[in-house]
Amino acid sequence: MSAGSAVWINSLIQRFPELLEELVPSTGRRLRERHGGGPVGGTIAPVRLHVSDALRDITDGVVELEEAVRERLGLRPATPALVPNRLRRIAGLLDRIDEHPDLAAHVEEETRRMARRCARLLGDPEQMVRLPGRCPACDSVSLRAFPERAAVMCVNPSCRHTVEGDAA
Numbered sequence: 001m002s003a004g005s006a007v008w009i010n011s012l013i014q015r016f017p018e019l020l021e022e023l024v025p026s027t028g029r030r031l032r033e034r035h036g037g038g039p040v041g042g043t044i045a046p047v048r049l050h051v052s053d054a055l056r057d058i059t060d061g062v063v064e065l066e067e068a069v070r071e072r073l074g075l076r077p078a079t080p081a082l083v084p085n086r087l088r089r090i091a092g093l094l095d096r097i098d099e100h101p102d103l104a105a106h107v108e109e110e111t112r113r114m115a116r117r118c119a120r121l122l123g124d125p126e127q128m129v130r131l132p133g134r135c136p137a138c139d140s141v142s143l144r145a146f147p148e149r150a151a152v153m154c155v156n157p158s159c160r161h162t163v164e165g166d167a168a
């Protein structure tokens with residue numbers, strides 16, 4: 001089941017451009033300084049290398065994911081596009097992706113991984129996203145997705161059921 005895929009994809013669509021902005025020192029809002037002292041003239045701060053690594057990883061990941069999805073669904077190869085546009089195209093195929101449980105699981109795992117990487121780098125307070133449907137454990141309408149932890153959890157205090165997520 002891939003109820004989460006749409007959530008992770010939306011999170012990536014929102015936050016990938018924020019990550020791009022981090023590479024442009026003059027216009028981007030600054031990441032918290034983690035190593036003391038400001039950037040030294042002419043050198044690239046370590047945190048920025050970290051960002052460019054993540055951007056490359058997420059870009060490659062999205063391109064590969066879209067190719068895999070389209071190949072599996074028997075569609076023609078995708079035209080080149082920016083990452084958020086590719087993500088929107090993948091989101092538009094989720095109904096068809098759901099017809100193939102192994103593909104749906106792969107899409108969910110990949111988008112979850114990339115959304116978490118993005119969220120962790122941006123380092124904002126964790127955002128949670130309300131999910132449709134009911135908690136399988138307590139039947140409340142209380143499921144939320146936490147991109148930073150790549151987790152879907154029930155926020156009913158007496159339940160706290162975890163639907164998915166890594167212990168990390």
Ligand SMILES: [Zn+2]
Pocket residue numbers: 135136137138139140142154155156159160161
């Ligand atoms: Zn619950």
